[in-house]
Amino acid sequence: MLDATGGMGGSTLPLVRLRGVRKAFSTGTVALEGLDLTIGAHEFVSLVGPSGCGKSTALRLIAGLGQPTQGRIEWPQGETLGDVGFVFQEPTLLPWATVFDNVWLPFRLRGQSRAQVQDEVMGALDMVGLAGFSHAYPRELSGGMKMRVSIARALVTRPKLLLMDEPFAALDEITRFKLNDDLLALWQDQRWTVVFVTHSVYESVYLSSRIVVMAARPGRVVADLAVDVPYPRDERFRTSGAYNGYCRLASDELHRAMGE
Amino acid sequence: MATVTGERVIESADDRPQATSGRTARILAPLTIGVALLLGWEWLVRANGIPPYILPAPSAVGAELVASWHTLWPSMLVTLKIAALALSAAIIGGGGLALLCSLSKWVELSLLPYAVVLQVTPVVSIAPLILIYVDNTLTAVVLCAWIVAFFPILSNTMLGLDSADHNLRNLFELYQASRWQTLRLLRMPSALPYFLGGLKIAGGLSLIGAVVAEYVAGTAGTGTGLAFRVLEAQYRLNIPRMFAGLLILALLGVAIYLTFSWLAWLLLHRWHESAVRREN
Numbered sequence A: 001m002l003d004a005t006g007g008m009g010g011s012t013l014p015l016v017r018l019r020g021v022r023k024a025f026s027t028g029t030v031a032l033e034g035l036d037l038t039i040g041a042h043e044f045v046s047l048v049g050p051s052g053c054g055k056s057t058a059l060r061l062i063a064g065l066g067q068p069t070q071g072r073i074e075w076p077q078g079e080t081l082g083d084v085g086f087v088f089q090e091p092t093l094l095p096w097a098t099v100f101d102n103v104w105l106p107f108r109l110r111g112q113s114r115a116q117v118q119d120e121v122m123g124a125l126d127m128v129g130l131a132g133f134s135h136a137y138p139r140e141l142s143g144g145m146k147m148r149v150s151i152a153r154a155l156v157t158r159p160k161l162l163l164m165d166e167p168f169a170a171l172d173e174i175t176r177f178k179l180n181d182d183l184l185a186l187w188q189d190q191r192w193t194v195v196f197v198t199h200s201v202y203e204s205v206y207l208s209s210r211i212v213v214m215a216a217r218p219g220r221v222v223a224d225l226a227v228d229v230p231y232p233r234d235e236r237f238r239t240s241g242a243y244n245g246y247c248r249l250a251s252d253e254l255h256r257a258m259g260e
Numbered sequence B: 001m002a003t004v005t006g007e008r009v010i011e012s013a014d015d016r017p018q019a020t021s022g023r024t025a026r027i028l029a030p031l032t033i034g035v036a037l038l039l040g041w042e043w044l045v046r047a048n049g050i051p052p053y054i055l056p057a058p059s060a061v062g063a064e065l066v067a068s069w070h071t072l073w074p075s076m077l078v079t080l081k082i083a084a085l086a087l088s089a090a091i092i093g094g095g096g097l098a099l100l101c102s103l104s105k106w107v108e109l110s111l112l113p114y115a116v117v118l119q120v121t122p123v124v125s126i127a128p129l130i131l132i133y134v135d136n137t138l139t140a141v142v143l144c145a146w147i148v149a150f151f152p153i154l155s156n157t158m159l160g161l162d163s164a165d166h167n168l169r170n171l172f173e174l175y176q177a178s179r180w181q182t183l184r185l186l187r188m189p190s191a192l193p194y195f196l197g198g199l200k201i202a203g204g205l206s207l208i209g210a211v212v213a214e215y216v217a218g219t220a221g222t223g224t225g226l227a228f229r230v231l232e233a234q235y236r237l238n239i240p241r242m243f244a245g246l247l248i249l250a251l252l253g254v255a256i257y258l259t260f261s262w263l264a265w266l267l268l269h270r271w272h273e274s275a276v277r278r279e280n
C-alpha cells in the first residue's frame, strides 16, 4: 500500500545534487553555507524554514541563476536547461503585456506564435481560474490573481523541473486547496520533479513526498523527512491521523530549526 | 454586479461628475488668469499712454499678428521643420546610441564621455563654429538643434534599458532568451516610459536649439525662420511684431509638448504607473 504510486523517498535517480554549496552576497551576507541537498527525479520536495534562511537563494541556484560562491551543483542525468518552470516569490509579470501574452511568453521565446499555442495558454489560464481575464493587464489584477498568472506561465510549458517559491502564499484557502490538488494531479500525470518553497507545514505535508527543513544564519539543511503516504492524496488525507503525525513531526523540526 | 469583469467594475466606479468638473477647472482656471493678465496689460498701456515701441498693448500685438501673418506663418513652418529634423535625428542618434551602449560596454565606455562633453558645452558657443564649417545654413542650424536635443533621449533611454526588473531578467535567462529577444521583449518596453520622458524634454529643446542657432546665424544666414523674423523686427524697432513672433514660438513649444504628452499617454495608459489614473 505504501509507496504504491509515489515513487519517492530517495528511491529514485538523483536529478540534481547540491554539494557543500556556499552563497555569499556582495553585501557580506552569507545566505547558504555547506548546503547538501539531493533532489531525486520525480520527487516532490518542499523546502521549509524561517524567513531569510536562504530558501529562495537555493531555488535560484538550482535554476542556474547565479553561481554558488563555493561548492558544486551536479546534474547526474544531464542538465534540464531551458526545461525549467519557475514561480518567483513575486508575480514577476510583464506590466505592458496582457495576461494571455504573459503566459504565452515562454512559447514566444521559443519562436512559437500565439495561434500555435492558443489552446495550451488558455488551458493553463483555465486551470488557475483566469480564463476570463486573458485580455486584462497585470495592474488590473489583485495580488493573488497576478500570482496565479505567474503559476500558469510556469506550468504552461509542462517543464521537467518545476521550481516554486511560495506560489500559493497570497491565495485564499479554497483556491489554495484547489491549486494544491491541480498541482498534485499534474505532477502525477506528467512525472515532473517539483521543488516547492512554503511557509506552511500543513501545505508541505499535504503535497510533498519529502520535506527539507532549513535553518538560518547560515542557511543549511537541518532535517529531511520522507512523507510516506501514497498518492493520489485528497481532502480525506487532510483529516487523517497520518497527516497530523507528519505535521507534528515537521513542525517540531521547524521549531528546532528556529532554535526553540 | 458581482459577476461583471474587473474592467467593468472599474468603469462603473468612475466618478463622472467630479472628473468632468476637474477637467473644466483645469482649463478654466488658467484661462481666467490669462484673460485677467491681458486685460490688466491692456489697461496699463492705455492708461499710461505707453508707446508701442516700448510696450505694445495685447490688442496691438493681435493686430500685428493678423497683419504679418503671411510672413510669420511660413517662417513658423521653417522653424518647425528645423526642430522636427533635429528631433528626428536626435531620436535616431540618441536612441540608437543608447541601444548600442546597452549591447556593448565598449561602445558605452568609448563614446559616452564625448556625448557628455557635447552636452555640457553651451550650444551658443559652438553654433558660430558650426556655421563656419558647415556650408549649408539649414544643415548647420539643424545640427545645433540636434546637439541640444539628443542628450536627454540618450541618457533617458540608457537608464530605461537598464531598469528592467531583475526577476524578469532572471526569467528570460531561465527560458534561454537570446540577447535580441531580451532587448526587444524586455528591455525596450521597460525603457519606453523613460524614452518618452526624454522625448518630451527633447521636443522643447529642439525648438530652443533651432531658435538659438538661428539667432547666431542671424542675418548672415539666408534664414527665414521665426527667430530670424523676431530678430529682424527688433532691428526695425517693430516691437509688436517681436511680440507676435514670440507668441507664435511659445505656442509652438506648447503644441510640441502637448503632442508628446499625448503620445506618452497613448502608449502607456494601459500599464504604466505614470499614465494610469490612481483608483483606490
Ligand SMILES: Nc1ncnc2c1ncn2[C@@H]1O[C@H](COP(=O)(O)OP(=O)(O)OP(=O)(O)O)[C@@H](O)[C@H]1O
Residues within 6 Å of the ligand: A025, A026, A027, A029, A030, A031, A050, A051, A052, A053, A054, A055, A056, A057, A058, A089
Ligand atoms: N540580492 C541580495 N543581496 C544581498 N543579500 C541578499 C540578496 N538576496 C538575499 N539576500 C540575503 O540572503 C538571505 C537569504 O535570503 P532568501 O531570499 O534566500 O531567504 P528566504 O529563505 O527565501 O526568506 P523568505 O522566506 O522570507 O522568502 C537573507 O538574509 C537575505 O538578506
Ligand SMILES: [Mg+2]
Residues within 6 Å of the ligand: A055, A056, A057, A089, A165
Ligand atoms: Mg524567499
